[in-house]
Amino acid sequence: MTDLETFRSETRSWLEANCPAEMREPVRDEEDVYWGGRNATFKNDAQKAWFEACLEKGYTVPAWPKAYGGAGLEPAEAKVLREEMGRINARPPLSSFGIWMLGPALLKFGTEEQKKHFLGQIARGEIRWCQGYSEPGSGSDLVSLQTFGEDKGDHWVVNGQKVWTSYADQCDWIFCLVRTDKEDKYRGITFMLFDMESEGASTKPIKLISGNSPFCETFFDDVKVPKSYGEGIPAYVGEINRGWDVAKYLLGHEREMISGAGGGDRTSAIGAAMKRHAAKTGDEIDPVLRAELAMFDVDALAYGAMGEKFLDEIKVGKAHPAQPNMMKYAGTELNKRRHELMMTAGGSRSLEWESEETDGGKPSRNWLRTKANSIEGGTSEIMLNVISKRILELPGS
Amino acid sequence: MPLYHDEDQAMLADTATSFMADEGNIAKQLRHWRDRDCPDGFGHALWKQMAEMGFTGMLVDEDDGGLGMGHVEAGIVLEQIGRNLTPSPFLTSSVLAATALKHGSAEMKGRYLPGLIEGESVFAVAIDETAKHRPGRITTRAEKSGNGFKLNGAKTFVIQGASADMLVVAARTSGGDEDNDGVTLFAVPKDASGISQDPVRLVDSSVASHIKFDGVELDGDAVIGEVDAGRDILNSMLTAGRVGAAAEGIGVASGAMDMTIDYLKQRKQFGTLIGEFQALQHRASHLYSEVEIARAAVIKAQQLLDAGAESAELMSSVAKAKVAKSAGLAVKEGVQMHGGIGMTDEYDIGLYMKRDRALQEFLGDAYFHANRVAEMSGY
Ligand SMILES: Cc1cc2nc3c(=O)[nH]c(=O)nc-3n(C[C@H](O)[C@H](O)[C@H](O)COP(=O)(O)OP(=O)(O)OC[C@H]3O[C@@H](n4cnc5c(N)ncnc54)[C@H](O)[C@@H]3O)c2cc1C
Numbered sequence: 001m002t003d004l005e006t007f008r009s010e011t012r013s014w015l016e017a018n019c020p021a022e023m024r025e026p027v028r029d030e031e032d033v034y035w036g037g038r039n040a041t042f043k044n045d046a047q048k049a050w051f052e053a054c055l056e057k058g059y060t061v062p063a064w065p066k067a068y069g070g071a072g073l074e075p076a077e078a079k080v081l082r083e084e085m086g087r088i089n090a091r092p093p094l095s096s097f098g099i100w101m102l103g104p105a106l107l108k109f110g111t112e113e114q115k116k117h118f119l120g121q122i123a124r125g126e127i128r129w130c131q132g133y134s135e136p137g138s139g140s141d142l143v144s145l146q147t148f149g150e151d152k153g154d155h156w157v158v159n160g161q162k163v164w165t166s167y168a169d170q171c172d173w174i175f176c177l178v179r180t181d182k183e184d185k186y187r188g189i190t191f192m193l194f195d196m197e198s199e200g201a202s203t204k205p206i207k208l209i210s211g212n213s214p215f216c217e218t219f220f221d222d223v224k225v226p227k228s229y230g231e232g233i234p235a236y237v238g239e240i241n242r243g244w245d246v247a248k249y250l251l252g253h254e255r256e257m258i259s260g261a262g263g264g265d266r267t268s269a270i271g272a273a274m275k276r277h278a279a280k281t282g283d284e285i286d287p288v289l290r291a292e293l294a295m296f297d298v299d300a301l302a303y304g305a306m307g308e309k310f311l312d313e314i315k316v317g318k319a320h321p322a323q324p325n326m327m328k329y330a331g332t333e334l335n336k337r338r339h340e341l342m343m344t345a346g347g348s349r350s351l352e353w354e355s356e357e358t359d360g361g362k363p364s365r366n367w368l369r370t371k372a373n374s375i376e377g378g379t380s381e382i383m384l385n386v387i388s389k390r391i392l393e394l395p396g397s
Numbered sequence: 398m399p400l401y402h403d404e405d406q407a408m409l410a411d412t413a414t415s416f417m418a419d420e421g422n423i424a425k426q427l428r429h430w431r432d433r434d435c436p437d438g439f440g441h442a443l444w445k446q447m448a449e450m451g452f453t454g455m456l457v458d459e460d461d462g463g464l465g466m467g468h469v470e471a472g473i474v475l476e477q478i479g480r481n482l483t484p485s486p487f488l489t490s491s492v493l494a495a496t497a498l499k500h501g502s503a504e505m506k507g508r509y510l511p512g513l514i515e516g517e518s519v520f521a522v523a524i525d526e527t528a529k530h531r532p533g534r535i536t537t538r539a540e541k542s543g544n545g546f547k548l549n550g551a552k553t554f555v556i557q558g559a560s561a562d563m564l565v566v567a568a569r570t571s572g573g574d575e576d577n578d579g580v581t582l583f584a585v586p587k588d589a590s591g592i593s594q595d596p597v598r599l600v601d602s603s604v605a606s607h608i609k610f611d612g613v614e615l616d617g618d619a620v621i622g623e624v625d626a627g628r629d630i631l632n633s634m635l636t637a638g639r640v641g642a643a644a645e646g647i648g649v650a651s652g653a654m655d656m657t658i659d660y661l662k663q664r665k666q667f668g669t670l671i672g673e674f675q676a677l678q679h680r681a682s683h684l685y686s687e688v689e690i691a692r693a694a695v696i697k698a699q700q701l702l703d704a705g706a707e708s709a710e711l712m713s714s715v716a717k718a719k720v721a722k723s724a725g726l727a728v729k730e731g732v733q734m735h736g737g738i739g740m741t742d743e744y745d746i747g748l749y750m751k752r753d754r755a756l757q758e759f760l761g762d763a764y765f766h767a768n769r770v771a772e773m774s775g776y
Contacts, residue, residue: 275776285776291764294771298763299690301712301770302719305697306690309400318401330686385675387682392658394681396673 007077011084018053020046024089026265028362030214033095036125038172051125054093061099061123064107068115069123075315082262097166098122098129100257102175105191105237105250113232118193130196131254132162132176132218133247140382142177143185143244147220149178149192156180156192158200158223164376168203168216171196175250178225181241190236191243194225210368211353211361254377255324259331261311266335267304269297274345281349289344296341303334322390329383332373339367398704400696406469412450413477420446421483423745430484431602437560438604439484447485448516456495456637461510463495467703468637472644472695479648482745482752484603486519489556492641494520496634497565497582500622505584509563521561522634523552523585523608530761532567532635534575537610539568539583546570546620548583548591548613556759558606559596562587565634566610570625580628582621589613601748601755636713639760640702643695643716646756650688650724653731653749657681660735677734684730687723694719711773718766721757728753 023046027033034040034047042048054060057071063078064070073081103122106115121127138145147160158178168174174196181188196203200223205213228234238246260266271293275285285293310327313319343350343363350363358364374380388394402410420426420443430440447453452474457463464470471492478487490513498509512518524532537550548568558564564585572579585592591613596606622630658681661672671677698716701709728750732739739746757763 269770269774271771272775290771290776291767293776294767295718295763297770297774298715298718298722298767301715302690302694305400305712305715306693309693309696312399313401316399316401326682326686326689329682330690381679384679384682387685388675388678392678392681392685394658394661394672394678395670 004076004080008080008084011081014057015084015088015090018050019085019088019090020050022046023050023091023093025091026089027091028359029366030212032091034093034125035096035128035167035170036094036098037096037128037170038126039170040125040128050091051093055124058123060094060125061103061119064103064119064123068107068119079311094125096122096125096128097131097171097175098127101131101250101254102129102193104253105175105246108249109238109246111232111234113230114234114237117229117233127172128167128170130165130168130171130174130218132165132168132174134164135161136163140379142247143189145177145179145189147176147178148182149180149190149225151180154228155224155226156190158192158194158220158225160220162218162220164206164215165203165218166215166376168196168218169205174201174218175237177243177247184241186244187241189243189247190240191238191246192225192236194223194235198223198225200224208368209371210365212365212369251378252321252324255328255383256314258373258377259307259324259327260335261307261327261331266331266338267300267307269300270338270341271297274342278345278347281347283347285345289341293341293345296337299334300338303330306330320391322386325378325383325386326391328377329374329380329387332370333380335373336370339370343367398700400693400700402469402473406473409470410473413452413474416446416450417474417477417481417483421478421481421485423482423748427482427484427602427748436596436604437557438598438602439486439557439560443483444485444519445516447487448514452487453491453516454495454510454514456491457510457514458499461506462514463510468640468699469696469703471641472699475641475644476648476651479645479650479752479756480652482601482649482652482748486521486557486560488638488641488645489522489561490518490520493522493634493638494563494565496637497522497621497630498584500582500630501584502618504618505621509584512562518562519557519560520563520565521555521558521606522638523555523558523564523566524631524635525553525555526551527553530758530765532631533577535567535569535580536574537566537568539570539581539615541570542614545617546583546615548585548610548615550610552608552610554605555608556603556605558608559594559604564608565621567627567631570627577628579625580631581624582627582630582634583615583619584621585610585613585615585619589615599755601751603755632710635760636702636710639713639717639766640695640698640709642756642759643691643698643713643720646717646720646724646753647688647692647695649749649753649756650691650720650727653724653727653746653753654681654684654688656746656749657684657727657731657734664736671734680730681734684723684726687726691716691719691723711770714761714766714769714773717761718763718770721763721766724753725757725763 061070062073066072135145149156149158176192178192180190200221202219203216205216207213278285352358353361454463455466459465539546539548566583566585570581591611593609594606596604664671694716698712701712731746735746738744
C-alpha cells in the first residue's frame, strides 16, 4: 500500500469511530453549523463530540501547520480527508470566517507571533470573526471605502459605518478595512483586527427576504484600536496602508469558498432526489421538468469535476490566479438554478413558510438565501469583469 | 490522480499541438480537401504522417504493436484535431474501431492492426440506422449461414464509410430489435460482395455513407468477441468514442473561443476596440467559464475510463453533453461577435460552427446524453 492508501484507510476507520451518526446528516440550517466563539453553544452532544474529536486531530483546519493548530496535512492527504468526509456526508466540525478568510490571509501576510496567536484561536474555535468590508457607499466599488482611522501614535481612532456585515452581532472580533490615508485610494487602506466589544462599536441586525437576520449594519463611533496586541502581534495584517493587497488576497479565498469548489451540494446531481421527493407525496416529475433536471445534473456533475480540477491545479500553481472568480461565478449561478428547480419540484408544499412539514419553511427560505450567492463576496457581474480583465485580457476593462 | 496532465502527457500535448498546427491546419487540410471536392474528405498523406508520429496506434496494446496509451493521451491528440478542424480517420479508426478490435481474436488483430498502426488502413463504424443516434435499437440482421453469417440491413451516416477498408458493423444475431442481448459486432471487409455505398457530404465537409448490406456473406472469423454478446463491446466502443468526441469538441470550442477573443482585441467600432464593450466582455467571460468546466468534465471522464472505473459511463455522458452545450455556445457567440465577417466562407469561424454541428450529432447529442445521465442516476 502506498502512504496515501494507508492514510485513506486510517482516515476511514478514524471517521467511522469518531464521526457520530447525527453529524452525517446534511446541514439543514444555521443551527446545524458550529461556528465557535466566546458565546458558542453546541446544539447537541454529537456536535460537541465531533468538534472535540477533530480538534484533537487538528482536523478543524487539517491543512494548516501543526504549530498553528492544524494537522499539517499535505495537499494530497487533505484531498483524501475531504473525499472520505464527503463519502459519509460528514459535516464540517467547525465553520468560520476565521478558517475560510482571515486564516489564509494571516498564513500569507501575518508575522510569526500573529499566526501563533490568532490562528490558534481560530483553530480551537475560541474567537469568531466577522468581515468588515462593505459600506453603504462602497459595495462593488469597495476601494472607495470611507471608514477612517485617525492616527494617534500608538492607536487609531476609527469612525464610520460598515454594512452587510455577516453575523456581526454574534461575532467576537472583526477584520476590517479602514482608510488610513485619504490621499491614496489603493495605498491608503489598513487591514485592522479588533474586538467587537470595543467601546464605540455597535451593530444593528438587518432582516433578509428569507426572514433571517444573519447580517448587520456595523457602526464605529470613536473606536480606539491599539496598533499592537503585544510583542510581534500588530493589530493589522501586512503593512499599514497596504491593506488592499491583503483584502484582495482574502477575497480570492472567499470566492473559492462561496464557489463550493470543495464539493458538497453544488457538485451533486439532484434529479433522483427530486423524483423520490415527488413520489413521497404521490406526485410525478413532469417530463419537461425531468429534462431540465437532467440538463442541470450535467452541469452540476461537470462543475464537480471543475472543482476537483481547480483544487488540484491551485495546489501546484497551475490554476490562473484569477480562476477563483470564475469558480465563484459558475458555482453560485449553478446553486441558484438548483434551488429554483427544487422549489418547482416541491410544488406548493415548498411555498409553506412556517409549517412543520417543511421544518419552518426550509425550501423557500433556502431558495431565497441562494439569491445572495451571486451578490456576496463580489457580484456575478464583477466576477465577469475580473475574468474579462485578468484572464481574457480584454481591453479597457 | 490529479486532474491535469502529467509530465509525459504535457510533452505529448506540446508535440501534438505543433504537429497539428503545422500539418493539420485549416488551410492545409480542411480547406484543401474541401475545395478539391475530395471524396474521402481527408488526406491519406496526413494519416501516414500521424502514423509516423505514433498517433494511429496509441490505444492499441503494446503486445499488438501499439503504444498502449489511454484516453487521456488520445484526447490530447483529439483536442488538437478539433482546434485545427483537421479531417482525419483518427476518431473512427484509432479510437472507436481500435477499441472494438481489442476484443477481436489474435488472427483478427493480426489482419487489421498493422495497417492501422502504419496509417495504411482506415476503419469506420456502422452503428446508426436512423438520422438520430439510437444504438439501443439494432435491426440489421446477421443470420447463420454455413460456417458463417449472412448480413442484411442498412446503416446510415457512417462517417468515412466509403473510404474505409473495414467496417465495424453492429448487427442483430438473435432477439428483437430493441433487445440488449443478441447483438454481435462484425469486422466487415470493404470488398465483401453485397455491400453498396451511398456517400453524402455533410455540412462540415466530412463524408458519411449510407450503406446497404444485401446478403453479405461473412466468415465466422469476422465476429468480434462472441456471437450474441456484442452489446458490452459496443458499449465500451461507444463510451470511448464519446469521450473522444468530447475531447475533439473541446478543441473546437477553444479554437473558436480563442479566435473570437482575439477578434475582440482587434476590431474597432465607435472609436474603441469592441472588446471594451461590457456587453461583449460578459458574454465572453461566461463562455470562458463554460468551456473550462466542459474541459474539466472531459479530463475527468478520460481518467475514469483509463482507470476502468464504473462511473466512467456516467461521466462520459456528462462530458459529451457538457461539451455539446459549451462548444455550441462558443461557435454561436463566435459568429455573432465577428459580425458580418463571421458569415463569410473566407473566414474560419464559420468552419468551427459547421464542425461543431456535426460533432454534436456524432454518437449522441446533448439531449441524448442528458437523458442517459438521468437514466443512470435513476430517474
Ligand atoms: C448575504 C450577504 C452577506 C454579506 N456578507 C458580507 C460581510 O460579511 N462583510 C462585508 O463586508 N460585506 C458583505 N456582503 C456585502 C457584499 O459584498 C456586497 O453586497 C457586494 O459586494 C455588492 O455590493 P452592493 O450590495 O453595494 O451592490 P452594488 O455594488 O451597488 O451593485 C448593484 C448592481 O450593480 C452591478 N454592478 C456594480 N458595479 C458594476 C460594474 N462595474 N459592472 C457591471 N455591473 C456592476 C452589480 O453587479 C449589482 O448587480 C454581504 C452580502 C450579502 C448579500
